Amino acid sequence: MIQTVETLIIGAGVIGSSVAMHLAKVGMTGIHVIDLDLEGSLSSSELNAGGVRATWVQPINIEMSKLTIDYFSQVADQVGYKPCGYLWLHPEERWNRALQARDRQLEMGWPVDVWDVAQLRNRVPFLDKTDGIAGAMFAPRDGLINPNLLKNHYRDVARSLGVEFEDRTVLRGVSYEDHSQSPIHASCERFEKVMSHETKLEISASASHDLGRAKVEYRAQRMINCAGPWAFRVAQILGYSTPARPVRRQVCIFDGRDVDLTPYGMIVDTSGVYFHPEAMNGLAGFANSDEATGINFEYDGERFFEERIWPALYERSTAFERLKHVTGWAGLYEVSPDECGIIGSVQEGVFEAHSFSGHGVMHSYAAGLVLAEEIVFGRSRTIDSALLSGERFKTGKLIHENLVI
Numbered sequence: 001m002i003q004t005v006e007t008l009i010i011g012a013g014v015i016g017s018s019v020a021m022h023l024a025k026v027g028m029t030g031i032h033v034i035d036l037d038l039e040g041s042l043s044s045s046e047l048n049a050g051g052v053r054a055t056w057v058q059p060i061n062i063e064m065s066k067l068t069i070d071y072f073s074q075v076a077d078q079v080g081y082k083p084c085g086y087l088w089l090h091p092e093e094r095w096n097r098a099l100q101a102r103d104r105q106l107e108m109g110w111p112v113d114v115w116d117v118a119q120l121r122n123r124v125p126f127l128d129k130t131d132g133i134a135g136a137m138f139a140p141r142d143g144l145i146n147p148n149l150l151k152n153h154y155r156d157v158a159r160s161l162g163v164e165f166e167d168r169t170v171l172r173g174v175s176y177e178d179h180s181q182s183p184i185h186a187s188c189e190r191f192e193k194v195m196s197h198e199t200k201l202e203i204s205a206s207a208s209h210d211l212g213r214a215k216v217e218y219r220a221q222r223m224i225n226c227a228g229p230w231a232f233r234v235a236q237i238l239g240y241s242t243p244a245r246p247v248r249r250q251v252c253i254f255d256g257r258d259v260d261l262t263p264y265g266m267i268v269d270t271s272g273v274y275f276h277p278e279a280m281n282g283l284a285g286f287a288n289s290d291e292a293t294g295i296n297f298e299y300d301g302e303r304f305f306e307e308r309i310w311p312a313l314y315e316r317s318t319a320f321e322r323l324k325h326v327t328g329w330a331g332l333y334e335v336s337p338d339e340c341g342i343i344g345s346v347q348e349g350v351f352e353a354h355s356f357s358g359h360g361v362m363h364s365y366a367a368g369l370v371l372a373e374e375i376v377f378g379r380s381r382t383i384d385s386a387l388l389s390g391e392r393f394k395t396g397k398l399i400h401e402n403l404v405i
């Protein structure tokens with residue numbers, strides 16, 4: 001089967017769905033989005049912590065988050081946005097940098113309060129062990145979102161404007177033909193049956209497979225790589241390379257027992273462990289710097305909680321002494337060398353938006369908008385996103401963001 005489309009987007013996570021929505025909003029037609037698994041059980045968009053914040057150091061990251069969170073506020077009920085705040089606990093060595101970053105955040109219209117240790121104890125009484133905290137910052141408009149609702153919101157709007165989403169369809173090869181209306185030929189495999197979790201894992205881990213499925217060909221004017229942690233592979237298929245790589249990241253659910261977290265938002269400890277209320281429990285995560293790159297969905301279980309999470313939390317609060325591990329999972333960060341997203345044009349007819357390095361949900365609306373603007377008008381208008389182009393890894397103009405968790 002051969003299908004002719006204008007735009008073929010690879011990946012229907014929050015980023016691909018947002019790009020599709022924005023392209024359709026500016027009036028483009030013939031947009032198809034393909035995904036191995038629209039449900040997304042291995043996608044980062046389903047496995048993340050749901051935190052959204054504009055408390056960044058670099059203006060481009062503040063702008064991307066601010067625009068995105070402003071949108072979340074407008075559709076808060078549909079996407080489960082709660083402005084319950086981010087509370088950052090800073091050690092001495094980061095305090096001055098955090099104060100400077102706050103000046104910039106305020107200048108750019110993002111409210112951030114500074115608390116000394118006495119105020120912190122007063123506002124959050126269960127944090128009764130404050131050794132090593134130089135001060136705290138609370139950003140009341142940062143908060144939490146339901147990423148599944150968000151992804152489906154982008155898709156619903158896109159579908160209402162004519163975008164088509166194709167499930168169980170994997171990009172396998174691309175060739176280019178000069179002087180043609182639709183110069184990009186993409187060959188895909190479509191799986192007829194619902195896939196088991198094991199099959200999805202197997203397909204996601206390797207570049208090629210032979211599971212007996214139908215071939216589908218697309219002819220397209222342009223293609224967009226929105227394949228998240230698999231973007232490096234899709235880039236290879238498209239004939240270019242990107243330095244982004246997948247890195248396993250684990251989160252766990254714990255039973256707080258002696259502490260009710262529901263009045264609070266996201267709390268980021270000096271150790272880098274972050275946690276927030278999750279229904280009647282807590283969700284905690286930690287991005288260890290010694291994690292190898294590669295596609296790995298293995299969750300370390302109780303060991304992750306006992307080695308990475310509980311010791312740091314117990315150092316912060318006596319109420320955390322009796323925490324109990326409930327469950328957890330591993331997902332993939334899509335990490336670029338400077339831990340900032342990669343958005344823009346790659347070559348004639350090929351574009352990319354991926355590798356948000358652990359913050360793609362909070363940048364998703366803006367990422368879709370700026371890429372759609374670049375495609376339609378030749379450059380982004382709402383935010384100048386030229387800094388985020390993948391070209392920066394060739395020219396050495398990296399973005400030095402250091403408030404990544």
Ligand SMILES: Cc1cc2nc3c(=O)[nH]c(=O)nc-3n(C[C@H](O)[C@H](O)[C@H](O)COP(=O)(O)OP(=O)(O)OC[C@H]3O[C@@H](n4cnc5c(N)ncnc54)[C@H](O)[C@@H]3O)c2cc1C
Binds near residue numbers: 040170359
């Ligand atoms: C544990 C964890 C915690 C996180 N916490 C946060 C947080 O608090 N806040 C935040 O903003 N971000 C967070 N993130 C990061 C965030 O989840 C990602 O940045 C974001 O979801 C990336 O979205 P995406 O659409 O680019 O990728 P994905 O959601 O992974 O989507 C990519 C899609 O591409 C598809 N695909 C890949 N290759 C092909 C192919 N060849 N053919 C067809 N389809 C293909 C995949 O099936 C997948 O569905 C976290 C991530 C993890 C893992």
